[in-house]
Amino acid sequence: MHIASKDNPKIKLYAKLSSSKKAREENGLFVLEGARLCSEAINRWKEDKLEIHSVFASENALEKYPEYIDSSLFTSRSEIFHTVNDKVCEKLGETKGSQGIYIIARMSNNILSGHSIKSNGKYLVMNNLQDPGNVGTILRTCDAVGVDGVIMANNCCDLYNPKTLRAAMGSIFRLDIFSCCDFGQVIELFHDYGINTYAAVVDKDAESVESVNFSCGCAVVIGNEGRGLTKEDARLCDKRITIKMQGNIDSLNAAMAAGIILWEMKRKK
16 A cells, blocks of 8 residues: 555554654554664564554665565555655654654553563663663663563653664564563562662662672662662662772763673673
């Protein structure tokens, strides 16, 4: 099916989902942009691991990115796959130099429970992180080192924010990601299943991450970009850990700190 009008209901839905967290939550849908990211989503759809609502691509994109997008799907599954013209692409595209491929997909609904936890698993908890770029970068790092799960607690920024999805580079399709509003419940559940919890803090008296034994099941908690973890939340964890620094630097970007700690966690499996 070819769509030539910006006023097509599916095009208007995409634009609304792209710009509004409220619309994403109300519809249970999110959007993706770019050849590689959309290709990963389509592969997940083929494996019945993702529900796709709509796919849009320009004729030029189908010719330019055949290694990512199977053009035959646009004729065989015309109820889902739609070609669009350049004017419609202008309405859909959020990034400069858009590649002309877009998707509307169904959100997953992963609920954290005891069934989600491995007794010897490695986990990362994001507590009230607000920057989509940081969250996406941390997810990508979690994917790279092979964590067993990621928990987003205490009103982290929207997992399905387009900026988060771009920064994550498809990692949301390869990670078990759980959202939980109550941080205390997350820590309590980990403790019930014998998972050691580590609060990452900026404190010279905390244990250096280099000396932490990550060989057993463990979960590292990264706090808000500006304020870090509250004292109350840090006390809920088994230990407070820190990255010892030199010179005049006293803290790191949240995504950078998470990357260093995750590497230590992987190295000491």
